[in-house]
Amino acid sequence: MSxxxxxxxxxxxxxxxxxxLIGIVLYGIAGQIIILVFLRGVxxxxxxxxxxxxxxxxGAAHMYWSLDRALxxxxxxxxxxxxxxxxxxxxxxxxxxxxxxxxxxxxxVACVFGxxxxxxxxxxxxxxxxxxxxxxxxxxxxxxxxxxxxxV
Numbered sequence: 001m002s003x004x005x006x007x008x009x010x011x012x013x014x015x016x017x018x019x020x021l022i023g024i025v026l027y028g029i030a031g032q033i034i035i036l037v038f039l040r041g042v043x044x045x046x047x048x049x050x051x052x053x054x055x056x057x058x059g060a061a062h063m064y065w066s067l068d069r070a071l072x073x074x075x076x077x078x079x080x081x082x083x084x085x086x087x088x089x090x091x092x093x094x095x096x097x098x099x100x101x102x103x104x105x106x107x108x109v110a111c112v113f114g115x116x117x118x119x120x121x122x123x124x125x126x127x128x129x130x131x132x133x134x135x136x137x138x139x140x141x142x143x144x145x146x147x148x149x150x151x152v
Contacts, residue, residue, distance in 0.1 A: 014064060015129060015132060015133075016064075016125060016129065017060065017061065017064045018132070019124075019125045019128040019129045019132055020060050020121040020122060020124075020125045020128075021057060021060055021061070021121065022121075022128055022132075023117075023120060023121035023122070023123075023124030023125055023128050024053060024056045024057050024060060024117040024118065024120065024121035025053070025057075026124065027053070027056075027116075027117040027120040027121060027124070028049070028050065028053035028056075028114065028117055031049055031053070031113065031114065031117075032046060032049060032050075035049060035110070041107070044104075044105075044106050044107045044110075045106075045107045045110045046106075046110075047100075047105060047106035047107070047110075048100055048106030048107035048108060048109070048110035048111040048114065049106075049107075049110040049111070049113065049114045050114065051096065051100055051106055051111050051114060052097075052110065052111040052112060052113060052114015052115040052116075052117065053114040053117050054114075055092070055093055055096055055097075055111075055114065055115050056114060056115050056116070056117035056118040056121065057117075058092070059089055059093065059115070059118050060118055060121060062085065062089055063085075063089070066081065066082060066085035066086075067082070069081065070082050070085075093115055096111075097111050097112060097115070
């Protein structure tokens with residue numbers, strides 16, 4: 001390693017969540033390129049697209065947060081909390097998509113396809129985590145376990 005430079009996770013960020021968020025952003029960039037190349041009405045499609053991508057980012061972070069909180073509860077409490085937060089997430093998705101449609105400030109179909117970034121990020125996460133681990137994790141040396149009874 002270079003002098004004084006230590007590679008590590010940003011404080012308080014789970015590697016899985018970070019890689020999923022990066023996957024969603026990469027999906028958003030790829031979709032924006034497709035919109036620019038193939039579609040007319042770029043402004044409306046782009047606005048709807050990025051609203052959907054932002055909703056996907058929110059959905060991933062909210063899902064992580066609600067799962068993290070539910071792990072501290074018992075089985076019944078965790079189930080109730082997770083169901084509530086799933087419904088809340090879908091209501092937000094539907095509400096914002098409906099707002100985009102009613103106000104006509106963006107393309108609602110592009111918004112829905114942007115929300116699919118949640119799926120794309122989930123599918124890309126294992127690959128991105130391998131890349132992230134290769135780049136940012138130091139190779140850990142295997143140290144022998146000293147149980148205190150060895151002759152060495």
